[in-house]
Amino acid sequence: MPTVELIPSASTVLDLGVGPSPLRRLTKRQYENVVRDALGADVPLAESLPDDVAIGGFEGPAGARPNELLVARAQRAAQAAAAFLVSDHARLARVLGCESWTTAEARTGCLERLMAGTASRLVRRPLTVEERQRLLTRAAGWMQELDFEAAVQLTLEALLQSPAMLYRPEPGPSLDAFALASRLSFLLWDSGPDDALFDAAKNGQLVSRAQVRSQAERMVRDPKVTRGMWNFHRQWLGLERLLLDEHAQRTPDVDPAWTPQTQRAAFEESRRFVEWVMETRGTLGALLTNRTALLDAEAARLYRVSSFTPGTPVELDPAERSGILTRVAFLAATSHRGATSPPIRGSATMLRMRCTQVPPPPPGVDTSIPRPDGGARTTRQLVEARTSAPTCIACHHSLNALGFGFEHYDAAGQFRAQEAGVAVDSSFTLEGGELDGTYPSVLELGPRLAASREVQTCTTSMWVHYALGRAPVDAEQGWLDLVTQRFIASNGDVRALLVDLASSPSFLFLGEAP
Amino acid sequence: MNRRQLLTALGLGALYRPSARAQPMTSPTRVVFFVQPHGHVPSGWKMNVPSAPGALVSERSLTGLAESELSDVLRPLFPFRDRLLAIEGLAHTAALEDIAHLRRDGGDANNHNVAVADLLSCARAAQHPGFPCTGGAITIDQLLAQRTVGPGRFGSRVYGGDYIPNQVVAPFSFTGASQPTPVVKSPATAFLDLTGTPLPPADRAARMARARVSMLDSVAEEYTAVSRTLGREARETLEAHRALVRDLELSLTMAPSCTGALDGSLHTARQFMQLIRMAFTCDLTRVMVFAPSPAPCAEFGYPANHDVHANYAHASIDGATSCGQTYTPTAERAMTDFSLWHARHLAFLLSELDAVREGDGTLLDHTVVVWLTELGTPTHRHDDAFTVLVGGANGFFRTGRYLRYAPLFDNPVAGSLVEWPRIGPAHSKLFVSLLRALGQTDSSFGTTSATSSSGESIDLTGGLNELHR
Numbered sequence: 001m002p003t004v005e006l007i008p009s010a011s012t013v014l015d016l017g018v019g020p021s022p023l024r025r026l027t028k029r030q031y032e033n034v035v036r037d038a039l040g041a042d043v044p045l046a047e048s049l050p051d052d053v054a055i056g057g058f059e060g061p062a063g064a065r066p067n068e069l070l071v072a073r074a075q076r077a078a079q080a081a082a083a084f085l086v087s088d089h090a091r092l093a094r095v096l097g098c099e100s101w102t103t104a105e106a107r108t109g110c111l112e113r114l115m116a117g118t119a120s121r122l123v124r125r126p127l128t129v130e131e132r133q134r135l136l137t138r139a140a141g142w143m144q145e146l147d148f149e150a151a152v153q154l155t156l157e158a159l160l161q162s163p164a165m166l167y168r169p170e171p172g173p174s175l176d177a178f179a180l181a182s183r184l185s186f187l188l189w190d191s192g193p194d195d196a197l198f199d200a201a202k203n204g205q206l207v208s209r210a211q212v213r214s215q216a217e218r219m220v221r222d223p224k225v226t227r228g229m230w231n232f233h234r235q236w237l238g239l240e241r242l243l244l245d246e247h248a249q250r251t252p253d254v255d256p257a258w259t260p261q262t263q264r265a266a267f268e269e270s271r272r273f274v275e276w277v278m279e280t281r282g283t284l285g286a287l288l289t290n291r292t293a294l295l296d297a298e299a300a301r302l303y304r305v306s307s308f309t310p311g312t313p314v315e316l317d318p319a320e321r322s323g324i325l326t327r328v329a330f331l332a333a334t335s336h337r338g339a340t341s342p343p344i345r346g347s348a349t350m351l352r353m354r355c356t357q358v359p360p361p362p363p364g365v366d367t368s369i370p371r372p373d374g375g376a377r378t379t380r381q382l383v384e385a386r387t388s389a390p391t392c393i394a395c396h397h398s399l400n401a402l403g404f405g406f407e408h409y410d411a412a413g414q415f416r417a418q419e420a421g422v423a424v425d426s427s428f429t430l431e432g433g434e435l436d437g438t439y440p441s442v443l444e445l446g447p448r449l450a451a452s453r454e455v456q457t458c459t460t461s462m463w464v465h466y467a468l469g470r471a472p473v474d475a476e477q478g479w480l481d482l483v484t485q486r487f488i489a490s491n492g493d494v495r496a497l498l499v500d501l502a503s504s505p506s507f508l509f510l511g512e513a514p
Numbered sequence: 515m516n517r518r519q520l521l522t523a524l525g526l527g528a529l530y531r532p533s534a535r536a537q538p539m540t541s542p543t544r545v546v547f548f549v550q551p552h553g554h555v556p557s558g559w560k561m562n563v564p565s566a567p568g569a570l571v572s573e574r575s576l577t578g579l580a581e582s583e584l585s586d587v588l589r590p591l592f593p594f595r596d597r598l599l600a601i602e603g604l605a606h607t608a609a610l611e612d613i614a615h616l617r618r619d620g621g622d623a624n625n626h627n628v629a630v631a632d633l634l635s636c637a638r639a640a641q642h643p644g645f646p647c648t649g650g651a652i653t654i655d656q657l658l659a660q661r662t663v664g665p666g667r668f669g670s671r672v673y674g675g676d677y678i679p680n681q682v683v684a685p686f687s688f689t690g691a692s693q694p695t696p697v698v699k700s701p702a703t704a705f706l707d708l709t710g711t712p713l714p715p716a717d718r719a720a721r722m723a724r725a726r727v728s729m730l731d732s733v734a735e736e737y738t739a740v741s742r743t744l745g746r747e748a749r750e751t752l753e754a755h756r757a758l759v760r761d762l763e764l765s766l767t768m769a770p771s772c773t774g775a776l777d778g779s780l781h782t783a784r785q786f787m788q789l790i791r792m793a794f795t796c797d798l799t800r801v802m803v804f805a806p807s808p809a810p811c812a813e814f815g816y817p818a819n820h821d822v823h824a825n826y827a828h829a830s831i832d833g834a835t836s837c838g839q840t841y842t843p844t845a846e847r848a849m850t851d852f853s854l855w856h857a858r859h860l861a862f863l864l865s866e867l868d869a870v871r872e873g874d875g876t877l878l879d880h881t882v883v884v885w886l887t888e889l890g891t892p893t894h895r896h897d898d899a900f901t902v903l904v905g906g907a908n909g910f911f912r913t914g915r916y917l918r919y920a921p922l923f924d925n926p927v928a929g930s931l932v933e934w935p936r937i938g939p940a941h942s943k944l945f946v947s948l949l950r951a952l953g954q955t956d957s958s959f960g961t962t963s964a965t966s967s968s969g970e971s972i973d974l975t976g977g978l979n980e981l982h983r
Contacts, residue, residue: 047703050696053685056642065693068659068668072707244676244683245807251819336824348681357622357644471643 016482017475021511022063024168024186024469027052029231030060031166033191035081038121039095039156044084048077057462058235062469078160082153092152107148111139114152123164124185124192125178126202135159175510177201184216184502187467189224190231209503216502220495229278229494230271232466233287237324237352239274242267242333251338255412257301263332265298266413270329276313277324284459284492285450288323291316302328302414320408320415322446325349328413335411342383342403349402353449355458378419380404401428405442453488460484460497467501479504541873541880542662543908543952544794546863547634547655549686549805550856551677552827553889554900558850559587560602563918570920571980576600577914586850590857591904594864596914597878599903599981603919606888606896607940607974608636610926611964617927622647626679629888629896633686636942636960636974640692646680649688654945654959655803656689661954662800670799672697673704673786675807679823686805686888697805701785705776708793782806787863794877795870800952804863806856814855816848826852827892833932849892860885864904879906882951886941897925897937901944903981910951911981928967940964940974947977 026034028049035043050069052059085091093099097113100106115132127135135155142151159165168186170179181193181201193201197215200206206215219225234240241247242263250258272294277286292313293303300308303321308314324330334345350356383403387396407426410416416424426441434452439445449455460483464472472480483504487497501507561584565572576584576595584592591598609632616623621641631639634653641647652660659669672687672695687695698704774792776785783806790802811825812818820826829845860883867878885902889895903911921936928934945959958975966972 047706050698053683053694053696055648055692055694056640057645061692065690067689067693067695068663069671069696069698069707072668076706238681241678241681244678245810246678246821249819337819337821344681351644351681355644 016479016505017473017477018509018511019468019470019473019476019506021170021506022470023170024060024062025064025066026166026168026186027060027190029227030186030190031077033189033227034122034124034165035160037191037194038118039081039085040091042084042091043081045077045081047073049073054235056471058466058469060469074161074166075157078157081160082156085156086149086153092149095156096152101148107143110148111136111152111155114155119155119159121192121198122159123162124168124182124198125164125176131164170510172510175508177204177206179510180206180212180508181215183507184212184219187502187507188216188219188228188498189222190227191224194222194224209508212508213499213503216499220498223279225495226275226279228498230274232463233274233278233324234271236462236466237330238333238348239267239270239329242270242329246337247332249337250332250412254338254410255414258412262298262302262412265296266302266328266332269293269295269299269302270324270327273324273327278494282493282495283450284456284494285447286323287494288325288450289446290323291318291321293321293327299328302412304415317415319443322443323450325353325406325446325449326409326442331406331409331413332411334406335413338411340379340407340409340411342379342407343387343396343399344403345406346399346401346403350399352462353455353458355461378407378422378424380407380425398430401430402442402445404428405439405445408441408443450492456488456492457484459492460487463494463497463501468506476506479506541875541877541908542797542800543910544800544877544881545655545658545802545948545952546790546881546883546905547801547803547805548856548860548863548883548885549633549674549803550853550885550887551679551805551808552822552849552852553887553892553895554587554853555830555846555849555892556898556900557846558853559585559900561585561588561600561916563602563916565918565920570922572918572920573980574916575914576916587853587857588902590854590861591864591902593861594868594878594904597904597906598915599911599913600916601901601903601919601944601978601981602898602917603921603938604899604901604941604944605937605939606632606890606899607926607937607964607972608632608638608942608961610896610934610937611961612638614926614928614965614967624680625894625896626889627684629894630677630679630684630686633886633888635688636940636945638961642692646682646684648684648692649686649694650691651688651960652690653686653688653695654948655687655801656695657959658949658952658954659799659801661949662952667797668799670695670801670803671704671707671793672803672805673699673701673789674803674805675699677805677807687803695803701776701782701789702778704786704789708789708796708798709774781859783859784862787859787866790863791866791870791877794867794881795872806859809852809855811848814848814851816851822849822852831891831893856885860902860904867905875906880908881905882907882911882948884944884948895933895935897921897935899941901941903944907951909983911947912983917980923970923972924966924968926964926966926972934967939978940972942974943976943978944981946975947979947981950977950982 028051031049032045035045050073055061085095095114095118096110097117098106098110101110115127115135120126135158138158139151139155142154163169168179168182178201181197185191185193185197197219200211200215205211247263248260273292274287276292276294277290281290293299293316294311294313295303295305295308296310303316305314305316321327334348335341383400387400405426405428407424408415418424427439429438430436434454435448461472464480483497483500486500487493490496561574563572563574576598579595581589581592584595588600606629609628612628612632613623613625615638616628622628624646627646628639631647631649634655635649635651637651639647640650655670663669674697676683678684685694685697689695698707777788778785780788786804790804793799793802808822810818811820811822826845826848829840829842830849832841832846863883864878867881868876870877872880882903882905885904887900890898890900906913919938921938923937925934925937942960946956949956949959962974964972964974
């Protein structure tokens with residue numbers, strides 16, 4: 001991994017530009033990961049926080065405000081989790097970090113251990129003296145009114161709803177080591193710091209840029225990085241769209257066997273692929289070209305693979321598949337129930353790979369693809385006919401071209417040689433850019449996308465947006481360009497990009513709180 | 515029937531405890547926003563209204579009409595026609611003003627994205643370069659929620675499903691710019707939100723409580739059994755005692771704030787409607803939003819593999835111009851039937867609310883349901899935002915009428931008059947009227963002025979006084 005220092009000294013940091021740092025709230029996933037990591041994987045979280053909505057691209061945007069339901073759910077989730085933990089001696093012992101609380105002295109000691117251990121893991125930093133004292137005073141009162149278990153239960157409920165738990169407060173004037181540790185762990189693991197990172201922060205070993213890079217390099221090799229990798233990719237590539245109700249069905253002519261289970265299986269296959277490819281290859285190129293799949297029976301049916309072992313990678317047919325854009329999850333999520341939609345597939349590819357938003361169709365445009373009344377006509381022919389008007393073709397030229405490249409995949413993402421008895425024509429020509437050329441199908445596009453500076457730049461900006469919870473600002477363009485150049489120079493090494501992001505000025509320093 | 519008998523009959527007897535929240539002397543006004551996606555087909559919605567030439571507002575009484583005289587879409591609301599106010603000719607002026615700006619200055623000008631972002635906010639949408647726009651200000655439901663929240667009463671809840679006009683899920687309700695209000699998508703979860711979490715089985719207090727519930731259940735049965743053997747007065751005495759035991763039983767199984775049951779056998783939409791009734795009955799909130807996902811076509815008589823957006827919406831208006839537009843009478847009828855799906859579920863909500871006696875009338879007499887859609891027509895027009903107010907709203911609105919507003923202004927968006935016709939009053943003015951119905955004194959909501967394509971200033975302040983008493 002390259003180790004060239006991006007920022008030789010703090011004085012140049014200002015020149016490179018630090019963007020604003022609005023307060024961030026934990027997403028539902030982050031909340032659940034923190035709870036599981038700090039309190040145990042068995043804590044019930046069935047209905048924890050409300051579902052997040054991706055606003056401006058990604059869930060958990062910086063500056064998200066609380067709402068009534070969030071507060072109500074946080075209370076309920078806290079109550080349920082705390083009741084679960086105190087209801088069993090072994091679990092309570094685990095949370096407290098002590099085995100016995102039969103004497104008054106032991107109970108006091110256990111509460112102290114709770115503050116130093118589980119409590120600080122929940123809030124991702126040591127409690128302040130005042131915080132600790134307030135909680136202990138409350139707990140003493142609850143012990144008197146009820147009993148020790150009730151006091152622990154209520155203390156946990158209070159902690160789980162505290163601002164230090166639900167938010168990531170970063171008090172100024174400069175970023176402290178624990179806040180920085182949280183930035184690292186939420187970016188890379190979608191959760192709080194582990195012991196090693198926490199200890200590094202505590203022991204003053206997270207103060208130089210080299211130390212931060214060293215921690216980040218350790219963390220991108222930790223299995224927990226799959227959480228961060230998947231969380232980014234499912235949103236960036238719109239894979240989660242597959243789970244929407246509209247994709248629970250496919251028309252019988254497309255796939256009579258498609259059920260909600262198929263929908264879930266295809267989604268899970270894309271998750272396993274992203275996790276596997278990032279773990280074993282770790283590059284944008286592999287994401288866009290690799291043919292390895294980890295199948296279950298339903299995914300194997302979709303890919304027409306007759307022999308597989310769950311958990312064991314298989315190679316998909318090179319004549320049919322190449323990378324994430326040719327996997328069922330992406331292909332079906334960008335289709336209608338009964339037909340493919342080349343413009344939607346083209347538009348999704350433009351948006352995700354090239355960061356280009358094609359202008360919307362004029363009002364009133366019929367974007368559906370009706371079946372022909374007579375004669376065998378392919379989707380491609382129908383779309384070409386429909387969008388041939390001069391007002392349409394200006395924008396549709398590029399959308400259609402990219403979309404037609406996917407026509408070998410039907411609305412269920414299954415490979416097809418023919419449509420309506422006619423051989424599929426998935427050839428297309430791109431003009432006016434780095435990806436210029438004529439392609440037999442999207443299979444040949446994958447390697448070109450992976451090598452494209454435009455796509456690598458777009459990917460970098462998506463990661464930056466994800467990491468910061470906001471769009472980059474002009475002041476950040478300097479280091480953003482450097483990070484992008486390094487990503488390109490590394491041949492799309494995603495882990496190296498993450499280490500660069502984690503040690504970029506806007507990550508290492510506290511920007512203005514807007 | 516007194517209040518306690520009534521509540522008991524509704525399964526809400528636990529409310530009649532000394533500790534229960536007291537009903538105010540005057541019943542509060544409640545609001546439900548019922549948001550239908552994709553607009554209405556005018557031919558299915560509109561009614562004939564005799565109007566004098568040049569009149570800005572025309573109206574027709576609904577109270578004396580036969581059921582068959584209502585339009586197709588409004589017909590399911592016939593039983594509530596005395597409390598119905600159907601409004602034709604409002605415009606999504608704030609959205610049009612936004613689109614006009616976006617066409618000049620750039621941004622996500624997708625007509626449908628802007629429509630969803632602006633429907634309840636009536637303000638410029640928040641722009642996110644490279645991504646779809648979102649609500650740019652607090653929405654009317656959340657403003658009303660802020661104004662009506664109180665001790666033991668939350669501001670609002672938003673129920674419904676995902677709506678994806680273009681690629682990305684787009685919510686309707688926002689607490690501020692780009693701050694979506696979370697949507698509760700499962701009635702069972704919504705029910706837990708209202709009633710609290712039952713204690714987990716391992717909890718010792720819960721074990722005791724459950725034992726106490728079954729103990730009280732058997733006690734109640736004893737009262738019933740014995741009362742059958744007695745004369746009228748003694749029986750009434752024992753029945754009242756039994757009801758108190760049942761109340762106690764319910765209060766042990768539920769969180770103390772509200773009780774009731776969720777009928778999981780009902781359609782999801784109707785389960786949410788029962789929850790709205792329950793929340794209002796207990797005065798847990800006064801503002802609710804229900805914005806269902808587009809209904810599956812099979813639910814309104816069309817092939818299961820079709821969907822409203824892909825198969826019907828854009829082909830539903832005869833004469834609408836756009837490239838590739840293929841009007842079909844089937845699509846027109848399908849969109850009317852889609853609206854009817856909403857009307858029939860709405861009628862269920864209305865009967866739920868009307869079945870609850872409260873103060874001087876029913877819960878429906880103290881509620882106004884606002885049935886809105888983000889588009890005027892399914893082909894993305896904003897000049898005719900068909901709107902229904904239904905419910906007594908404590909007498910604030912003059913109901914039992916069908917009202918038509920005539921176009922007043924040129925469209926803020928310049929272009930062909932077919933796509934961008936002249937427009938009537940802004941629907942944001944309706945929200946000012948709603949604020950007044952809830953005792954607020956705001957003089958405007960959202961964008962306060964717009965400019966027509968001919969340069970005329972359009973004042974968006976003030977309410978729609980024709981609707982009020």
